[in-house]
Amino acid sequence: MINSIEIKNFKSIKKKFFPLGNLNLLMGLNGMGKSSFIQTLLLLRQSDNLMRRGELKLNGSYTSIGDTKDALYQYDKEQSLQFILRYGEDEETFLDFDFKQEADVFTLKNATGGTTPDFQNSNFFKEDLFGNNFQYLNANRLEPSSIHSKSYTSVVTLNDVGNHGEYTAHFIEVHGNEDIRFENLLHPKSKSIDSVTKQEVTVKSLINQINLWMGEISPGVNVRTTAIPNSEKMLLEFVFIQPNLGNTNRFKPTNVGFGISYALPVVTALLAARPHEIIIIENPEAHIHDRGQAELGRLISLVAMNDVQIFIETHSEHVLNGVRVAVKENELLQERVNVFYFEKKIDTTEQYSKITNINIDKNGQLSEYPKDLLDEWSNQLAKLV
Known part of the structure; x- marks a missing residue:
């Protein structure tokens, strides 16, 4: 299981450390960076030359981003893309990529012509992200x-x-x-x-x-x-x-x-x-009634009680509430769930994803309630009163 990932200078994600658990919910308005997080994992998954040649493939069987200009955080002054993944028994892999303009791959620094035997033989490539449990x-x-x-x-x-x-x-x-x-x-x-x-x-x-x-x-x-x-x-x-x-x-x-x-x-x-599987699902709630969305949240939570890692990108407060109820009914789930809320931060010189970590306590209450997370029902009701 991936214990954490730190992303630097990828699309709208300027720099963010993500502690990960069995269930990871990505929430927020459209265009805030949720898909960028998912694409990080998909890029690693589809990069069949990463181990041998140190190449991060931007266009493949899981996702297509374009070229290096499309993938790199546009306000980055260092011109560097970095991922740090922690997994297993406190093992860590640091991926620091260089790039060429208009190329469709990033290349690990000092990896021209091939990567080192230590990198090729590392446990990183034995993770489920690269195997058949995906x-x-x-x-x-x-x-x-x-x-x-x-x-x-x-x-x-x-x-x-x-x-x-x-x-x-x-x-x-x-x-x-x-x-x-x-x-x-x-x-x-x-x-x-x-x-x-x-x-x-x-x-x-x-x-x-x-x-x-x-x-x-x-x-x-x-x-x-x-x-x-x-x-x-x-x-x-x-x-x-x-x-x-x-x-x-x-x-x-x-x-x-x-x-x-x-x-x-x-x-x-x-x-x-299956045991050790990684499951990534975008918008599981699409075209489903509110009650069904909540039941999906409950089923997703039950799966997360096992040796499985799940990443869910969702706009549904009903999926979130289904998870919250599941945590209240089984507090062992509490330590397995992470919620990340994506917003846009605009400064005078740049804009990027502001990402809030949210925990769910044993009563199903959230540690943070960012604006727009659960507000819209009340917002519309207020207009009717």
Whole structure:
């Protein structure tokens, strides 16, 4: 797990030390620097030449920034990009990058022609950030569609649902009957009566848990996946449980709205979490009702109680409040959660991200309440009174 990261001169982040935990929430208005923090991790992840040649790749499979001018804090006088990561048993890696104008990579200083054997063999590159225990979900997820693609590499080798959730149907088809790895994620309605033995059983399969948790977002929804013969495509459909009447007919995703399709990759990725995994999700609340957002906050918090590290970029006070309630219900979660609130600081000569560290106490109260964090409901209500 990454214990902390210090970022200097990256985009709008002038200089900031981030202590990290199992759950890290990034909040703030648009354009304040939240995505810049996420991109720091994605750049390291996609830089396959970092270990051998010391190159930080600005455009790759996870994010595309442009050139060095786009990535460097524009008011920097030192013309230097730096990351300091702490991980494991107090181990630290200091990355100090040089650059060329209009280049699409930064290069570690003194790394021309290759890095040192000590750097190449360091435990830094054994971290989950560079391995197969990694899931990133972009804010721009796959729109509702009946036909989905397959990917052996993503679903089987890397065990992920794709950066845009595009392989979620295939992932469910392959892994749906496997039990989830963390029992604290089992939905309260997981117990049922076996039709033959009449004994109470707990159904721990991924597909059952997906259906139960998705039911918190859209009551009664059940996911159906079908491999299309002789093709590299999957069929995704939804049915709804009707009390005393069984299930409805199958519905195409395009006929049930964006919320279910956008939430499905998020819920699947969280429930399929594995030990030591890093999960990064942008805007998990997109197109979801307020109650569903709060339930997502609760599920995210439950995942964070395990050996998993989660980074959530969100604009939702309901996701935050779901986490706050989870902390109040289980104070062991308190030491695992960090909240970072991003604002814009404007001086006479520069502007940059002002980032406030916020802690959640055992009663779910916040240590800081920056302007605009939880104000908008009251602001609009005051206009109606």
